[in-house]
């Protein structure tokens with residue numbers, strides 16, 4: 001039996017969302033993690049991370065995902081093995097941590113004859129996100145569990161986002177590993193050292209996310225471009241960008257992208273570009289050293 005979960009991109013508001021500002025994230029249904037479950041002895045094989053995890057190791061987030069799902073389904077005893085595969089690289093800002101846990105939970109649910117609701121999955125995967133990230137806002141596990149575009153404010157009821165007119169996003173992978181946990185800790189330190197300065201940046205990011213929401217729900221998504229550039233400028237000020245990201249962002253813009261920014265925790269990982277015409281942007285990204293490009297139509 002095989003279950004899966006999608007990847008995600010944060011269009012606006014990564015980092016500021018940790019501090020209560022609104023953010024917008026969309027699923028990338030074409031990029032997925034798979035969890036294959038079969039009779040076994042309680043092992044999780046995770047080739048993307050090069051790990052074999054014993055489900056008795058409850059501190060491991062993947063083992064924890066399986067246990068949480070077993071407990072919710074009222075199933076005792078891990079009489080199965082799980083094999084992970086898929087196309088969302090770890091440490092890339094595309095939500096691989098949330099996706100692997102949600103895929104495992106769905107697989108365990110199938111094994112136990114129980115289909116979890118998105119709400120149940122989001123609740124359980126928030127627990128595993130804490131192990132991955134330390135201080136997660138909850139946006140990654142929410143968008144991955146619901147597989148719907150979301151307008152997300154930490155601690156508030158989830159609001160699904162209506163996409164007025166579909167738009168094209170090109171995703172470029174720097175191939176550089178970015179640790180969300182480290183980046184979130186770095187921003188936390190800045191906020192402690194200079195609260196006035198960095199709270200103002202967070203507030204500004206929140207305003208951008210609110211303006212973006214209106215545009216996304218309207219019918220002129222091209223207007224999102226300048227907002228992406230503005231958001232990226234603020235992410236630079238937080239020190240979460242990276243030269244590999246800047247190189248791809250510049251290449252995308254030169255090739256006609258309407259706006260571009262990093263997506264997710266930063267420090268490497270993926271960038272996104274809004275494009276009228278995806279092909280020249282994809283070519284420019286590959287030319288500038290992107291390890292992989294992927295184009296997704298948001299709202300289709």
Ligand code: MEV
Pocket residue numbers: 010013014015016017018093095133135136137138139140180184264265
């Ligand atoms: C990571 O995808 C997004 C961050 O805002 C962290 C979080 O919201 O938990 C950087």
